[in-house]
Amino acid sequence: MHAFIRLVARDVRLTLREGGAVSTALGFYLVVVAILPLGLGPDLNLLSRIAPGVLWVALLLAALLSVERIFHNDLEDGTLEVIALGPLPLELVAAAKALAHWISIGLPLVIAAPILALLLNLPANAFWILLLTMVTGTPAISFLGSVGAALTLGLRRGGLLLALLVLPLYVPVLVFGISAMNAVITGPASFLSSYLILCALTLATVVLAPIAAAAALRLSLA
Amino acid sequence: MTRKQRRSVLIATCVAVLGVAVGLVLFALEDSIVFFYSPSDIAEKNIKPGQRIRIGGLVEEGSVKRGDGTQVQFAVTDTAKTLPVTYIGVLPDLFREGQGVVAEGKLGGDGIFVAESVLAKHDENYMPPEVAEALRKQGVWQGAGQAAKAN
Amino acid sequence: MADTPGFFGRLANPTFFLKLSGAVLPWLTGLTVILMLVGLYLVFFFAPPDYQQGETVKIMFIHAPSAWLAMMGYSIVTIASIGSLIWRHPMADVAAKAALPIGACFTLLALITGSLWGKPMWGTYWVWDARLTSVLILFFLYLGLMALWQAIEEPSRAGRAAAILAIVGSVNLPIIKFSVDWWHTLHQPASLTRLDAPAIHPSILIPLLVMMVAFTALFFVLHLTAMRTEVLRRRVQALRLTQVDAARAGEGARA
Numbered sequence: 001m002h003a004f005i006r007l008v009a010r011d012v013r014l015t016l017r018e019g020g021a022v023s024t025a026l027g028f029y030l031v032v033v034a035i036l037p038l039g040l041g042p043d044l045n046l047l048s049r050i051a052p053g054v055l056w057v058a059l060l061l062a063a064l065l066s067v068e069r070i071f072h073n074d075l076e077d078g079t080l081e082v083i084a085l086g087p088l089p090l091e092l093v094a095a096a097k098a099l100a101h102w103i104s105i106g107l108p109l110v111i112a113a114p115i116l117a118l119l120l121n122l123p124a125n126a127f128w129i130l131l132l133t134m135v136t137g138t139p140a141i142s143f144l145g146s147v148g149a150a151l152t153l154g155l156r157r158g159g160l161l162l163a164l165l166v167l168p169l170y171v172p173v174l175v176f177g178i179s180a181m182n183a184v185i186t187g188p189a190s191f192l193s194s195y196l197i198l199c200a201l202t203l204a205t206v207v208l209a210p211i212a213a214a215a216a217l218r219l220s221l222a
Numbered sequence: 223m224t225r226k227q228r229r230s231v232l233i234a235t236c237v238a239v240l241g242v243a244v245g246l247v248l249f250a251l252e253d254s255i256v257f258f259y260s261p262s263d264i265a266e267k268n269i270k271p272g273q274r275i276r277i278g279g280l281v282e283e284g285s286v287k288r289g290d291g292t293q294v295q296f297a298v299t300d301t302a303k304t305l306p307v308t309y310i311g312v313l314p315d316l317f318r319e320g321q322g323v324v325a326e327g328k329l330g331g332d333g334i335f336v337a338e339s340v341l342a343k344h345d346e347n348y349m350p351p352e353v354a355e356a357l358r359k360q361g362v363w364q365g366a367g368q369a370a371k372a373n
Numbered sequence: 374m375a376d377t378p379g380f381f382g383r384l385a386n387p388t389f390f391l392k393l394s395g396a397v398l399p400w401l402t403g404l405t406v407i408l409m410l411v412g413l414y415l416v417f418f419f420a421p422p423d424y425q426q427g428e429t430v431k432i433m434f435i436h437a438p439s440a441w442l443a444m445m446g447y448s449i450v451t452i453a454s455i456g457s458l459i460w461r462h463p464m465a466d467v468a469a470k471a472a473l474p475i476g477a478c479f480t481l482l483a484l485i486t487g488s489l490w491g492k493p494m495w496g497t498y499w500v501w502d503a504r505l506t507s508v509l510i511l512f513f514l515y516l517g518l519m520a521l522w523q524a525i526e527e528p529s530r531a532g533r534a535a536a537i538l539a540i541v542g543s544v545n546l547p548i549i550k551f552s553v554d555w556w557h558t559l560h561q562p563a564s565l566t567r568l569d570a571p572a573i574h575p576s577i578l579i580p581l582l583v584m585m586v587a588f589t590a591l592f593f594v595l596h597l598t599a600m601r602t603e604v605l606r607r608r609v610q611a612l613r614l615t616q617v618d619a620a621r622a623g624e625g626a627r628a
Contacts, residue, residue: 168513196250314496349574350421
């Protein structure tokens with residue numbers, strides 16, 4: 001367990017010290033959310049109706065920007081092979097790195113979401129729900145992303161391919177995250193059932209994705 | 223803990239978490255993503271006027287009244303509850319009394335649903351017209367669509 | 374497997390596969406042509422118009438078999454992926470790769486015929502209900518798998534990577550199948566796989582079943598042909614590589 005926590009801490013520290021990844025993701029999130037109202041016109045009612053969807057989709061794209069880096073840098077400088085030789089099973093290595101991505105990129109994006117929600121006139125009763133659904137759903141984004149990152153590791157144009165591979169897999173998280181929010185804002189669907197399915201999706205992803213990611217990593221390390 | 227023990231603890235945790243996930247889905251699957259609500263749902267859930275929703279059900283026999291131009295009035299029923307609907311626009315070919323229909327729009331303050339779009343929903347039964355006629359005569363089969371059964 | 378290879382063990386030998394598939398293909402092709410002709414005849418001259426939909430119901434005879442093949446194609450990819458990951462069966466790789474473009478085409482065909490059917494019947498080409506959305510995701514999965522095969526040059530690594538992704542994506546299959554039962558969708562529920570009273574009158578059911586079988590046979594003709602092409606393509610590549618090696622060795626000897 002010690003090695004796992006140390007690996008998470010190392011990856012989080014590396015990403016934060018580098019700085020570039022976090023600020024790029026946040027900047028991208030802001031720009032996408034700011035550009036959409038300009039394209040759709042300033043109708044505040046329309047904006048507040050589509051706010052949950054816009055906030056979720058933009059967050060997904062922003063998080064996807066940095067998913068490629070989960071394993072990339074460590075493969076380049078050979079660290080990944082050293083870690084793979086260590087005591088930690090590769091599945092846990094993959095899980096640790098995905099968790100570190102969530103802490104260093106996913107959480108800052110979630111914290112930024114309510115501020116951006118102001119730009120979209122999100123109804124006041126939805127802010128806590130926005131935070132709750134995003135905190136619940138974003139681990140699935142990082143963990144599914146780690147599978148894509150492991151599959152496309154070391155490929156040319158890997159980033160674009162990664163987006164093509166994992167975006168379809170994100171659809172359930174997106175659908176249930178947004179429908180949980182809409183249930184609170186407009187009703188009449190039940191918030192609880194959408195939210196519980198979102199929880200289930202995240203739990204299943206957190207358990208299964210590292211297994212797939214580790215299998216994919218073995219291909220690049222072999 | 224030995225390496226082997228740690229491994230089994232890890233696997234057991236994974237299986238337990240997956241079990242919880244499956245349990246949550248089974249518990250929540252009831253009414254999470256519905257493409258439309260039935261008139262009974264609307265009555266139960268206390269929907270506020272002005273809220274954008276989709277309703278679905280069967281077009282009640284004998285309820286279709288055509289007004290000026292393309293204005294139409296009809297009632298949507300799920301055999302338990304009935305909801306009056308008004309719509310201005312072109313109806314799909316399959317829109318018929320007794321057939322399934324899905325309408326998107328808002329509930330007015332007077333309890334009448336103002337539809338902005340109307341889609342026809344057909345059931346999974348396929349048969350030649352003569353057979354349908356014969357079945358109807360025998361009273362074996364009412365031509366009721368899926369929408370009523372789904373509720 | 375080392376001492377007495379079973380059928381699947383012997384199939385691992387590409388030469389045996391080429392011989393077997395070469396013998397089966399002409400018969401299967403002939404069967405497909407006959408079934409297609411009989412099916413199309415039944416569809417256009419035997420099947421009556423539907424009591425509600427009229428002649429538009431004819432689209433079903435293309436739509437339903439295509440949708441079935443879209444699902445069957447991905448099931449084959451998934452099974453082959455498991456075979457290539459666990460047993461390292463060399464032909465499983467080839468089978469998974471060859472099924473991708475065929476499955477993608479039938480998925481697209483199901484989506485297109487579905488919209489053409491939806492416009493007159495439902496009143497719209499497309500709605501975002503659970504069935505339509507999950508089939509669209511299936512199409513994206515096919516595209517992603519094909520892109521992954523293309524992006525990785527070495528076939529054995531590409532095959533294993535695609536196999537991992539294919540297995541992850543296979544969660545979508547039950548979602549597609551049961552979406553019409555779990556949620557209220559605009560799409561109607563299954564007509565064929567019902568246990569109670571038949572939902573389709575025999576005069577429409579029989580042509581539909583013939584078309585289903587004909588499309589399935591067509592899929593296997595295309596799949597076997599694509600697998601043979603893939604085996605031969607790999608052989609040509611191996612030959613070229615040995616030629617290059619030989620040429621290099623010759624240059625080295627002269628220098």
